[in-house]
Amino acid sequence: MLKIGYKASAEQFSPSDLLRFSEYAESLGFDSVFISDHFQPWRHTDGHAPSALAWLGALGGRTQRIIMGTSVLTPTFRYHPSIVAQTFGTLGQMFPGRVILGVGTGESLNEVPATGMAWPEPKERFARLREALTLIRKLWTEERVSFSGEYYKTENATIYDRPSEPLPIYIAGAGPMITKYAGRTADGFICTSGKGWDLYRETLLPNLASGIEAAGRPSESVDRMIEMKVSFDTDAKRALEDTRHWAALALSPEEKMSVEDPLEMEKLADALPAERAAKRWIVSSDPDEQVERIKPYIELGFRHLVFHAPGPDQMRFLKLFSEQVVPRLRKAFG
Template sequence: MVEIGYKLFTEAHSASELVKNARLAEDAGFSFLSISDHYLPWVANHGHAGFAWCTIGGISQSTSRIKVSTGVTCPLMRYHPAIVAQAAATAASMMPGRFELGLGTGENLNEHVIGGVFPTSEPVRLDMLREAVNIIRTLWKGGMQDYYGAYYTVDNAQIYELPEQLPQIRISAEGPMSAEVAGEIGDALIYFEQKPEEVIETFRSSGGEGKSCMIETVVCYGRSEEETKRTA
């Protein structure tokens, strides 16, 4: 079944505007929301980059039906996977059955802000993502957990605010390599580029058969052609 969603672009709107837009999207009949999670906007004149997880809390209280997914959160550097696990569990507790966790390998634009070196190797980033997802799922089992991996350590951690229904984990893919990993470790796929056929085929053949795919496309609209061109 095809569902149509609405993108909450944190880089172009304030947090309060995004909460309002989420409610309007629900009223208009959209099935789901996807919210970007950036520290910096793509370009300065976008003008915004509010904290997505605070905004999600507001959305949880202003909507009652529409599903919400991060689109996407990077659990590699700026966020430790244990923190993402806690944040997602809390969001899912506030929106029973409505929250999904979208994850990806991120970009230097947002991850460099804490210092350190953002890995340029895609295989390394994907290995880090595998480990991050493993940590998140481990913590969602409940109880006290330890994890000592190649990239991350979790020591005596427990998430106390666990939802009755755990979120699906959607994995973002930009090509065949990440699509293969998405099929292996994800519950669903997110794809942001054009011509998704090859990526979807790889996702399906790597463990994604029967799992849902979210394809994001950019649409610009306005009250006039001139306004639309300015927005674009």
């Protein structure tokens, strides 16, 4: 069954606005809400970066049924894994069956300014993530955990308030090794739309399947979640212009490598023309075109689509999208 989610743009809106948008998404029938856990936004001007951990508690109290989680949180630098285990244990106990911990290896934009650390190479970031998740799972299932890893340690640690069952963990990735690891160990895999098709067809999904097979798990045991970047409006020009706020996403990895200052990221993004800013987005005023351009991702196997809209009027987007696009998607794909 197709699941339809809403991406709460923490880098673009205030915490109270995000709550309002998310409540509205639930009332319109959306199945999930995910929020990124950034210490800094992509833009300094009019940027936001609320605490996802605090915000999820407020969201759970303001909603009734939606699944909610992080897309994504880095449990390895700003946070000790034991604090992540404690926080999500509390959320899981308060809102049973509704909380997902989505994790990734992190970005220097978030971790370096908050810690002053030297940003490590991908190999170390991946190793830290694996070790952190091992510790988090132990703290959710065992008492008096004394853990001595390469990066993290605990001594007789107990999470006293935790859910009766460990929470689902979703792992985000854009490369073969972490994707295969997600297939072996995670409850879900997270990636984003708008990249080259070869990445999905030849790298991500085959390695996810390989990891699932290596672990002897059923294919359907891993949720395939993708953040769908869509700019939909009845006004085509408005749909295009709305993407400007997120122009940083169109920067190449080389252009934004080791950029840790939102002011510098903003400067790089603002230099891009509107057409390039829109490159990562499905931009259209035609609901049938939206469905046709979303369709290839579903055909690849993604079944949990979390829609991220770039414009300032999120209520307008949610209403238009839920009325004109979502019913077509559900009719076509279940």
